[in-house]
Amino acid sequence: MASDYSSTPITLNDVNPKVLKCKYAIRGEILTHAQILYCNIGNPDSLGQKPITFFREVLALCDHPLIVDRSETKSLFSADSVEQAIQILDQIPVRATGLRDKIASGIEARDGFPGDPNDIFLTDGASPAVNSIDLQVIHIALTEVTERNSEMLTISVPSSSIQVHMMMQLLIGSENDGIPCPIPQYPLYSVSITLHRGTHISYYLDEESGWALEISEFENQLKTARSRGVNVRALVVINPGNPTGRVLAEANQREIVEFCRKEGLVLLADEVYQENVYAHDKQFHSFKNRSRSMGFGEKDISLVSFHSASKGYYGECGKRGGYMEFTGFRPEIREQIYKVASVNLCSNISGQILASLIMSPPKVGDESYKSFSAEKEAILSSLARRAKILEDAFNSLEGVTCYKAEGALYSFPRINLPGKAIKAAEEAKTAPDAFYARHLLNATGIVVVPGSEFGQRPGTWHFRCTILLQEDKIPAIVSRLTQFHKQFMDEFRG
Amino acid sequence: MASDYSSTPITLNDVNPKVLKCKYAIRGEILTHAQILYCNIGNPDSLGQKPITFFREVLALCDHPLIVDRSETKSLFSADSVEQAIQILDQIPVRATGLRDKIASGIEARDGFPGDPNDIFLTDGASPAVNSIDLQVIHIALTEVTERNSEMLTISVPSSSIQVHMMMQLLIGSENDGIPCPIPQYPLYSVSITLHRGTHISYYLDEESGWALEISEFENQLKTARSRGVNVRALVVINPGNPTGRVLAEANQREIVEFCRKEGLVLLADEVYQENVYAHDKQFHSFKNRSRSMGFGEKDISLVSFHSASKGYYGECGKRGGYMEFTGFRPEIREQIYKVASVNLCSNISGQILASLIMSPPKVGDESYKSFSAEKEAILSSLARRAKILEDAFNSLEGVTCYKAEGALYSFPRINLPGKAIKAAEEAKTAPDAFYARHLLNATGIVVVPGSEFGQRPGTWHFRCTILLQEDKIPAIVSRLTQFHKQFMDEFRG
Numbered sequence: 001m002a003s004d005y006s007s008t009p010i011t012l013n014d015v016n017p018k019v020l021k022c023k024y025a026i027r028g029e030i031l032t033h034a035q036i037l038y039c040n041i042g043n044p045d046s047l048g049q050k051p052i053t054f055f056r057e058v059l060a061l062c063d064h065p066l067i068v069d070r071s072e073t074k075s076l077f078s079a080d081s082v083e084q085a086i087q088i089l090d091q092i093p094v095r096a097t098g099l100r101d102k103i104a105s106g107i108e109a110r111d112g113f114p115g116d117p118n119d120i121f122l123t124d125g126a127s128p129a130v131n132s133i134d135l136q137v138i139h140i141a142l143t144e145v146t147e148r149n150s151e152m153l154t155i156s157v158p159s160s161s162i163q164v165h166m167m168m169q170l171l172i173g174s175e176n177d178g179i180p181c182p183i184p185q186y187p188l189y190s191v192s193i194t195l196h197r198g199t200h201i202s203y204y205l206d207e208e209s210g211w212a213l214e215i216s217e218f219e220n221q222l223k224t225a226r227s228r229g230v231n232v233r234a235l236v237v238i239n240p241g242n243p244t245g246r247v248l249a250e251a252n253q254r255e256i257v258e259f260c261r262k263e264g265l266v267l268l269a270d271e272v273y274q275e276n277v278y279a280h281d282k283q284f285h286s287f288k289n290r291s292r293s294m295g296f297g298e299k300d301i302s303l304v305s306f307h308s309a310s311k312g313y314y315g316e317c318g319k320r321g322g323y324m325e326f327t328g329f330r331p332e333i334r335e336q337i338y339k340v341a342s343v344n345l346c347s348n349i350s351g352q353i354l355a356s357l358i359m360s361p362p363k364v365g366d367e368s369y370k371s372f373s374a375e376k377e378a379i380l381s382s383l384a385r386r387a388k389i390l391e392d393a394f395n396s397l398e399g400v401t402c403y404k405a406e407g408a409l410y411s412f413p414r415i416n417l418p419g420k421a422i423k424a425a426e427e428a429k430t431a432p433d434a435f436y437a438r439h440l441l442n443a444t445g446i447v448v449v450p451g452s453e454f455g456q457r458p459g460t461w462h463f464r465c466t467i468l469l470q471e472d473k474i475p476a477i478v479s480r481l482t483q484f485h486k487q488f489m490d491e492f493r494g
Numbered sequence: 495m496a497s498d499y500s501s502t503p504i505t506l507n508d509v510n511p512k513v514l515k516c517k518y519a520i521r522g523e524i525l526t527h528a529q530i531l532y533c534n535i536g537n538p539d540s541l542g543q544k545p546i547t548f549f550r551e552v553l554a555l556c557d558h559p560l561i562v563d564r565s566e567t568k569s570l571f572s573a574d575s576v577e578q579a580i581q582i583l584d585q586i587p588v589r590a591t592g593l594r595d596k597i598a599s600g601i602e603a604r605d606g607f608p609g610d611p612n613d614i615f616l617t618d619g620a621s622p623a624v625n626s627i628d629l630q631v632i633h634i635a636l637t638e639v640t641e642r643n644s645e646m647l648t649i650s651v652p653s654s655s656i657q658v659h660m661m662m663q664l665l666i667g668s669e670n671d672g673i674p675c676p677i678p679q680y681p682l683y684s685v686s687i688t689l690h691r692g693t694h695i696s697y698y699l700d701e702e703s704g705w706a707l708e709i710s711e712f713e714n715q716l717k718t719a720r721s722r723g724v725n726v727r728a729l730v731v732i733n734p735g736n737p738t739g740r741v742l743a744e745a746n747q748r749e750i751v752e753f754c755r756k757e758g759l760v761l762l763a764d765e766v767y768q769e770n771v772y773a774h775d776k777q778f779h780s781f782k783n784r785s786r787s788m789g790f791g792e793k794d795i796s797l798v799s800f801h802s803a804s805k806g807y808y809g810e811c812g813k814r815g816g817y818m819e820f821t822g823f824r825p826e827i828r829e830q831i832y833k834v835a836s837v838n839l840c841s842n843i844s845g846q847i848l849a850s851l852i853m854s855p856p857k858v859g860d861e862s863y864k865s866f867s868a869e870k871e872a873i874l875s876s877l878a879r880r881a882k883i884l885e886d887a888f889n890s891l892e893g894v895t896c897y898k899a900e901g902a903l904y905s906f907p908r909i910n911l912p913g914k915a916i917k918a919a920e921e922a923k924t925a926p927d928a929f930y931a932r933h934l935l936n937a938t939g940i941v942v943v944p945g946s947e948f949g950q951r952p953g954t955w956h957f958r959c960t961i962l963l964q965e966d967k968i969p970a971i972v973s974r975l976t977q978f979h980k981q982f983m984d985e986f987r988g
Contacts (some may be wrong), residue, residue: 005824009758014727015830016667016690027806056558065555065843066547072566173510196510233508264503302502320844330499336509348842349812350557 061085106359240407275312321351555579600853678948734901739956814846
């Protein structure tokens with residue numbers, strides 16, 4: 001074949017070697033399967049979840065302002081959607097400060113403490129891989145395969161990624177600047193730190209206590225890092241946890257706030273799953289709420305909260321919208337953040353609008369309130385059921401233990417793999433859990449993300465499975481998985 | 495003030511020095527002005543151009559599928575918009591191959607030669623600055639200030655930028671790989687080559703002949719580069735030209751195709767202004783059309799065409815949509831491009847839909863055809879008028895010569911600055927045309943981009959001014975500019 005192209009200039013020898021080297025993992029294998037079950041990522045779109053009517057009504061009206069005043073519109077759209085759209089459209093041609101106002105009041109309603117529009121940056125879902133063929137990025141990216149965001153298998157980069165990159169850009173000046181991140185961790189943080197040539201410090205979450213976050217672990221890591229001369233700048237906390245699903249307890253959050261304040265660390269809080277809480281005894285509280293309720297104000301603690309429209313009950317991955325709230329920075333630092341932002345942000349408008357809408361949903365008395373609440377409740381209660389079914393299913397497997405997913409969109413079961421499997425993996429030059437995931441994919445078409453992508457205690461193995469699977473399909477998936485697991489264990493049991 | 499924040503950790507000394515260093519040019523100055531006229535960039539949104547109804551109808555329906563079948567919808571939306579939306583919605587939950595089909599047939603209709611959906615990549619408007627605080631990027635970025643894409647002054651990065659980055663990623667393996675780009679040039683190309691650590695080769699456009707592109711200039715640059723051991727991989731051509739506004743003549747395009755084929759260069763064709771042609775004696779022809787009409791097929795020449803929904807008569811900057819067509823690559827290279835794409839692309843859905851719509855606009859007989867054509871014609875004829883008014887205005891200024899903007903969205907007048915101004919600029923450690931632009935901004939609030947941002951023949955000075963200014967405002971702008979120019983010349987005339 002290729003010989004036909006003999007007069008075209010580019011051969012494999014001409015291609016950037018880094019491109020040639022980079023892994024093609026998931027995609028290549030997936031294509032060999034007729035039917036694939038994407039259990040690897042939290043993209044509701046590709047898993048059949050219907051969008052929330054209210055959000056889509058407002059977006060449609062903002063896309064096509066000419067119909068806002070038409071009489072037919074009144075019967076097609078709810079009155080509050082029209083009102084929201086009119087408010088937004090008034091703002092957009094000039095500056096979308098109105099969107100930030102909406103978010104600020106949404107934060108205030110959520111936290112019970114004031115929010116300031118000037119603390120809000122609207123961000124887009126930009127790919128951190130654009131300028132970098134960094135293998136780590138690519139490999140991680142390739143574990144995040146999503147259908148709907150593009151016409152081919154492409155990468156679902158969370159809209160919080162650009163927010164994270166901005167903060168790393170700001171905080172990392174040299175290899176000497178270190179930032180602790182949880183292990184296991186959604187790898188965006190470690191990758192971003194690497195890209196900005198900082199020092200990535202790991203702190204381990206405690207699986208035995210359901211992935212709790214131990215302050216003592218921080219203290220040890222901080223001490224070790226400082227003794228190595230590392231200048232520790234900030235602390236990354238993901239709450240609810242990805243991939244662990246842990247929702248932090250109030251006392252724990254207070255410890256973390258106090259720790260950051262005492263040690264002079266910026267608290268970088270990934271709160272993109274704030275609307276995804278399933279445990280009845282748990283509730284989401286922002287770190288801003290926690291710190292303010294402890295009496296710490298704007299001038300006492302530096303806090304950044306990342307949020308995205310791709311998660312929650314709304315799950316609007318395809319709109320690429322999110323925002324970042326930052327408080328507790330000196331005016332001159334705020335100026336620097338503005339500067340970094342003005343270079344990095346180039347957000348699509350629908351994404352910006354959506355980011356403002358998720359923080360200003362219908363309220364009691366609004367025409368769409370009842371249907372909106374019903375849609376939201378239906379999604380969240382279904383997710384809670386799915387989380388429980390998967391948890392039970394995983395716990396019923398030989399050598400598998402799985403803690404309750406209190407929040408977020410994932411189960412993160414631990415697999416105790418037989419020695420023979422670990423040996424076979426070594427021979428195949430791959431991590432044992434990647435070896436397991438590969439076999440699972442080949443045998444069943446089920447895609448999960450190996451725990452080694454997120455980091456884990458040496459000698460432990462996990463995989464991440466989204467709970468977004470269509471509820472009616474779960475039994476079939478579970479039985480395929482169970483059957484595979486039995487065969488795998490039979491094959492490799494020592 | 496800052497002392498109040500004494501207990502917050504981050505001081506200016508803690509901030510990434512590169513961030514501190516980076517220029518803040520345009521924005522800082524602009525904020526000092528009550529009334530600003532953005533004459534620097536081609537963003538119709540911020541300059542009051544209304545969106546095309548048909549595109550917005552389809553986008554609105556795709557955002558809110560529930561209303562597609564409602565009877566009220568029939569009276570609110572044109573039948574062909576509804577039909578288009580239904581087609582698109584059928585595709586999206588699965589894979590948006592339908593969008594690429596639309597683009598392929600649009601290309602076929604445009605060129606009279608077949609288009610293949612598999613040659614199309616839908617791309618987003620991603621910021622190339624995300625991973626890089628590269629000063630050059632930032633400085634260029636800051637010359638691209640746009641209002642509507644964000645709630646603060648942010649950067650309008652063309653949706654073609656991610657396409658360019660993909661190709662540079664693919665083609666540049668070492669410092670030894672060189673790619674010639676036009677001078678003057680929209681700096682995306684030089685920046686991308688720099689970011690990917692390749693060798694940027696300049697070829698000069700000939701201002702005296704209205705910014706024509708001389709093959710002899712290519713040949714000289716190619717010879718020089720090769721004699722220096724540079725491996726020349728591709729050739730960048732921007733048609734219609736940015737910032738020059740030149741629309742290439744048919745014969746010239748054929749020479750370029752023949753040159754690339756003979757020399758074994760990939761032809762990277764920036765064709766984002768293909769719908770912006772104003773000269774009555776000129777017409778846009780894609781390089782694909784030219785090469786095919788010369789009898790060169792898929793296997794004879796490697797050709798990449800960049801396109802974006804942010805330009806044209808549609809000018810949908812805020813939607814961040816575009817596509818890239820590439821033909822004439824061996825199957826194994828195509829595989830590599832797929833790989834790079836699957837890492838880089840994370841396109842927002844509205845942007846993808848819009849990219850497909852601009853290539854499949856209403857056709858004769860469609861309900862919306864008449865109104866659509868009227869809107870399109872009104873915009874394009876107004877742009878042609880504005881281009882002429884600005885051309886005449888610039889040519890009436892002392893020491894200023896301006897060639898006709900045959901296409902694209904800019905005038906690029908040349909200013910012969912008096913020696914005293916050049917000397918004053920040297921003392922101010924800035925380029926003479928930047929010095930002029932700065933004075934213009936301070937005196938009038940008019941923002942233009944200095945020619946030194948695009949490159950120009952040594953000793954010549956220019957500035958770029960968009961022709962998108964609201965037609966009714968142009969007389970006022972022209973008189974402010976004329977008055978300023980007179981004062982400037984009086985002040986600095988030798």
